[in-house]
Amino acid sequence: MQSCYIKLAAHTIKVNAIYETTMEFCKEYLLPNDICGCDFDLEITVEQKDIELERQKSESEDIKECIPIRHFSDEYLETLAVYRQIAEQMVDYDTLLFHGSAIAVDGQGYLFTAKSGTGKSTHTRLWREYFGERAVMVNDDKPLLKITEDGVTIYGTPWDGKHRLSNNISVLLKAICILNRDETNHIEQVSGRKGYPLLLQQTYRSAEPLKLMRTLELLDRMIENTSIYSLGCNMRPEAAKVAYEGMQTVTSKERRETK
Structure with a gap:
């Protein structure tokens, strides 16, 4: 498990992800780990089941749109899972x-x-x-x-x-x-x-x-x-x-x- 801190919409978020590529994806929004420590507004953790859920959602959308099913990597699907969890919690911050x-x-x-x-x-x-x-x-x-x-x-x-x-x-x-x-x-x-x-x-x-x-x-x-x-x-x-x-x-x- 990889951990990092990112800042989105003026809130500090601790992200626990499986793949290091997720940190690279968020590089423009990263905060130094040693500065944030335990001081963050929300925390999200991605598991393999979350990645599989994104795969199922993607396939369902492709079927609905009548296009060939796209096959995405786990690394890419993890970035979607991260944002889904962030969106779920951000509503509590208006x-x-x-x-x-x-x-x-x-x-x-x-x-x-x-x-x-x-x-x-x-x-x-x-x-x-x-x-x-x-x-x-x-x-x-x-x-x-x-x-x-x-x-x-x-x-x-x-x-x-x-x-x-x-x-x-x-x-x-x-x-x-x-x-x-x-x-x-x-x-x-x-x-x-x-x-x-x-x-x-x-x-x-x-x-x-x-x-x-x-x-x-x-x-x-x-x-x-x-x-x-x-x-x-x-x-x-x-x-x-x-x-x-x-x-x-x-x-x-x-x-x-x-x-």
């Missing part, structure tokens, strides 16, 4: 695992989400090309979102998609954008009720009733205090300009804060 591509421009965070294969990563790449050094990738796949009364903070994590695009940073969330393919680029603000089904689908949900209830409470709070947009996007360079400019409207929350 923090959710969310499936989306998060980018910051001028220090403000924008979170793009959509059904698989729609082009979240492609769209945030357009943002990096359009804004240059003003744009910084937070996480391209599974960021953590901490929900407080002051708003939502997006945190980078090592679980950042096949392109491994992330940074160990945190930014306040400006807006969430639901991405849709279209022939023309257009954006509009939508109600939380309209966006709720997809946002719920993209949020990690525990099977444990109390944790699930807490997840739903946090999701409701996030939607209530965050501007949500729907973007029709043709994946051409001007899509980034249309999306960014469309999300600069002053929100009701911002109006209240300036009074």
Whole structure:
């Protein structure tokens, strides 16, 4: 068993893993063992049964999607098992695992989400090309979102998609954008009720009733205090300009804060 300490969403986590490759996977978030000692917020331990559960889940998803069953190594599946356990416990710290591509421009965070294969990563790449050094990738796949009364903070994590695009940073969330393919680029603000089904689908949900209830409470709070947009996007360079400019409207929350 290998042990290390990582820091995610401002919390120190002790990870007990089978494979040393898990420590390499989390290297940008590692903390010195001699400094942390017994001082950590939560602890997770991965066993072989957890790895087998990830294999079963992966195979079930492949069957559901009608694609050939993929065969992943135990080392890779362990990283999934680690994040699943972290997500299970993070809800107790008002923090959710969310499936989306998060980018910051001028220090403000924008979170793009959509059904698989729609082009979240492609769209945030357009943002990096359009804004240059003003744009910084937070996480391209599974960021953590901490929900407080002051708003939502997006945190980078090592679980950042096949392109491994992330940074160990945190930014306040400006807006969430639901991405849709279209022939023309257009954006509009939508109600939380309209966006709720997809946002719920993209949020990690525990099977444990109390944790699930807490997840739903946090999701409701996030939607209530965050501007949500729907973007029709043709994946051409001007899509980034249309999306960014469309999300600069002053929100009701911002109006209240300036009074």
